[in-house]
Amino acid sequence: MIHVKEATDWRTGLQKRIKEVLGKSLHIRHVDSGSCNGCDFEMSALLNPVYDLQRFGVDFVASPRHADLLMVTGGVTRHLEEALRKTYDATSNPKMVVAIGACACGGGIFGQTYANCGGVDKIVPVYVYVPGCPPRPQAMIEGILIALDRYEQLSK
Numbered sequence: 001m002i003h004v005k006e007a008t009d010w011r012t013g014l015q016k017r018i019k020e021v022l023g024k025s026l027h028i029r030h031v032d033s034g035s036c037n038g039c040d041f042e043m044s045a046l047l048n049p050v051y052d053l054q055r056f057g058v059d060f061v062a063s064p065r066h067a068d069l070l071m072v073t074g075g076v077t078r079h080l081e082e083a084l085r086k087t088y089d090a091t092s093n094p095k096m097v098v099a100i101g102a103c104a105c106g107g108g109i110f111g112q113t114y115a116n117c118g119g120v121d122k123i124v125p126v127y128v129y130v131p132g133c134p135p136r137p138q139a140m141i142e143g144i145l146i147a148l149d150r151y152e153q154l155s156k
């Protein structure tokens with residue numbers, strides 16, 4: 001369970017961690033690989049006046065070539081499998097991938113079927129799993145912070 005007060009502390013630390021780890025702002029590309037849009041609605045709240053992540057040096061970009069991190073929602077449908085693979089290949093290093101929601105983490109209610117590959121890690125490597133159906137924006141912020149920690153550890 002994530003409490004709002006803790007989330008406030010995370011948000012305060014977010015700008016500091018982004019600067020420490022990346023030395024610049026953090027650019028995120030959102031990829032919907034087959035979600036019901038519940039996770040996407042929660043993610044869009046990250047840029048609303050309540051969370052306003054742009055003030056901490058976070059921006060969502062239109063091209064994976066400009067992105068440091070992919071936030072992927074939904075289990076991967078067979079129809080979008082290739083698109084996800086190509087998006088990952090086009091992403092700039094360090095290619096951090098955060099799986100958002102139960103479907104992205106492991107297929108969720110859609111599972112693995114003729115139409116669905118299952119979780120995101122069936123197609124591309126995943127840094128961090130953020131469970132929930134859908135996860136709250138605070139959990140997504142924690143996922144970003146964990147991804148930064150992981151990248152820092154891997155690059156030592």
Ligand code: SF4
Pocket residue numbers: 034035036037038039040073074075100101102103104108109132133134135
């Ligand atoms: S985790 Fe829940 S809200 Fe998110 S895409 Fe799957 S069913 Fe929709």
